[in-house]
Amino acid sequence: MEPKLPFHEWAIVGLLIIALASIVAVAFVHRPSSLPVTEKRIELVNKNIVVEIHGAVQKPGVYELPKGSRYKDLFAQAIPQPHADLRKFKMQSALRSGQTIHVPPQVWITVNIEGAVVAPGAKEVLEGTTLSQLSEEIAFAEDADRQKLQKKRKLKEGEIIRVPKLRKKIKKALVRND
Numbered sequence: 001m002e003p004k005l006p007f008h009e010w011a012i013v014g015l016l017i018i019a020l021a022s023i024v025a026v027a028f029v030h031r032p033s034s035l036p037v038t039e040k041r042i043e044l045v046n047k048n049i050v051v052e053i054h055g056a057v058q059k060p061g062v063y064e065l066p067k068g069s070r071y072k073d074l075f076a077q078a079i080p081q082p083h084a085d086l087r088k089f090k091m092q093s094a095l096r097s098g099q100t101i102h103v104p105p106q107v108w109i110t111v112n113i114e115g116a117v118v119a120p121g122a123k124e125v126l127e128g129t130t131l132s133q134l135s136e137e138i139a140f141a142e143d144a145d146r147q148k149l150q151k152k153r154k155l156k157e158g159e160i161i162r163v164p165k166l167r168k169k170i171k172k173a174l175v176r177n178d
Helices: 007-029 071-078 131-135 168-177
Strands: 048-055 061-066 100-103 108-115 121-126 160-163
Touching: 048 071, 061 071, 071 100, 121 131
Parallel strands: 048 100, 108 160
Antiparallel strands: 048 061, 108 121
């Protein structure tokens, strides 16, 4: 059995359809061609960034800086301490809002230098110094084989660096070329 609607209910459904179609037609005909232009322009873009800095700085804390600020701008305000290790920071790099920056202190290690050098003994260098960087800081003897120290590996605390002498054959060849 199919349920049948009485005539008066069909009449109500028909009137509702006609009313809905009329509302849609009126709204379509009388719609505005464009949205109204507002007088005020709302600026949604924040022109500042917020960064936090702590560690080896004189003024740790949260800083609000203009967008596009660089590490050098932040360090000018936070003032790194004399023992701050700034080697890992690229001063011209831009900061991003929400960054937390830790400035570590410099850590010094002691290495011992032996062999063909003018002043053998203990030398303090910054942690992370490479063997090739150390070779730029020491005075070699005339017969030192400097090529052995042109490696980029990092030095370790208490390490002994032996600077070898040139072999006699190579030494003679160098004397002839002079």
